[in-house]
Amino acid sequence: MLALPFFAIATVFSIRVPSAHAHGYVQEVVADGTTYTGYLPYEDPYKNPVPDRIIRKIPGNGPVEDVTLTEHCNGESDNGTEPAALFATIEAGSQLQLNWTAWPDSHVGPVITYLAAVPDGTDVTAYSPGTDSVWFKVDEAGKNDQGEWAATDGLYATNSVYSVTIPESLRPGQYIVRHEIIALHQSYSYPGSQFYPSCIQIEVTGCGDAFPTDDFLVSFPGAYTPDTPGIVYNVYTNTSAYPIPGPTVWSP
Ligand SMILES: *[C@@H]1O[C@H](CO)[C@@H](O)[C@H](O)[C@H]1NC(C)=O
Ligand SMILES: *[C@@H]1O[C@H](CO)[C@@H](O)[C@H](O)[C@H]1NC(C)=O
Ligand SMILES: *[C@@H]1O[C@H](CO)[C@@H](O)[C@H](O)[C@H]1NC(C)=O
Ligand SMILES: [Cu+2]
Numbered sequence: 001m002l003a004l005p006f007f008a009i010a011t012v013f014s015i016r017v018p019s020a021h022a023h024g025y026v027q028e029v030v031a032d033g034t035t036y037t038g039y040l041p042y043e044d045p046y047k048n049p050v051p052d053r054i055i056r057k058i059p060g061n062g063p064v065e066d067v068t069l070t071e072h073c074n075g076e077s078d079n080g081t082e083p084a085a086l087f088a089t090i091e092a093g094s095q096l097q098l099n100w101t102a103w104p105d106s107h108v109g110p111v112i113t114y115l116a117a118v119p120d121g122t123d124v125t126a127y128s129p130g131t132d133s134v135w136f137k138v139d140e141a142g143k144n145d146q147g148e149w150a151a152t153d154g155l156y157a158t159n160s161v162y163s164v165t166i167p168e169s170l171r172p173g174q175y176i177v178r179h180e181i182i183a184l185h186q187s188y189s190y191p192g193s194q195f196y197p198s199c200i201q202i203e204v205t206g207c208g209d210a211f212p213t214d215d216f217l218v219s220f221p222g223a224y225t226p227d228t229p230g231i232v233y234n235v236y237t238n239t240s241a242y243p244i245p246g247p248t249v250w251s252p
Contacts, residue, residue: 084199
């Protein structure tokens, strides 16, 4: 009689242990040779004064799992949409380097990056897009033909730094970068996918004049629904190509 409960407890424990590790966030950004410390959720709120950052505040290293939340910059509260005090400057055509904390190898999935232009007369340090359709995708990587995932194998090959090229012909101005990993280890049903977005404030310099047409623009929430291809996907059994969620990449 005693053996069964003991076994049951041991089983539960052995299932929980692998998921008890930390998840992750962008801890550092390099733009045009300048290194910026990210928002550090376990240090910054306890400093006096709280440091100014280029990344918007997040409550911790955990995910957003509900695609209908107004939240689009990470976290369990609307605080993720609160603007940060600083922004990075980057020349169109160069690479924004996004340095993630150690990413757990169970958390396979795509890496996706969007931009939102700050409207004229507004500053990125005071702008929140709300539910407006302002986000366009500039980069995505999912599962390659060898079955390797961008968020695990890809990041491990580059010391946890993901590089995104700011389109060379992009119209200069201020933008919010929404850079995210979607972890798919529990995506066999909805809810289950784990969204780890970071909102990074930048000012793009250059002399381009390209800007996406309205059909590339999406809102958060809105871009993803429980039925969007790639939001539900069984990584353990599905050997077919992974459909990266969201709109077509805008590549001028
Ligand atoms: C979130 O923002 C609200 C309103 O600005 C504030 O009262 C609350 O303390 C913030 N919570 C966190 C976790 O930062
Ligand atoms: C990523 O950031 C951490 C923390 O600042 C730093 O120690 C590490 O060297 C950075 N990684 C790379 C590849 O620059
Ligand atoms: C595998 O994933 C593809 C793409 O999302 C989907 O169309 C297909 O139904 C999935 N197959 C199974 C057996 O779930
Ligand atoms: Cu996790």
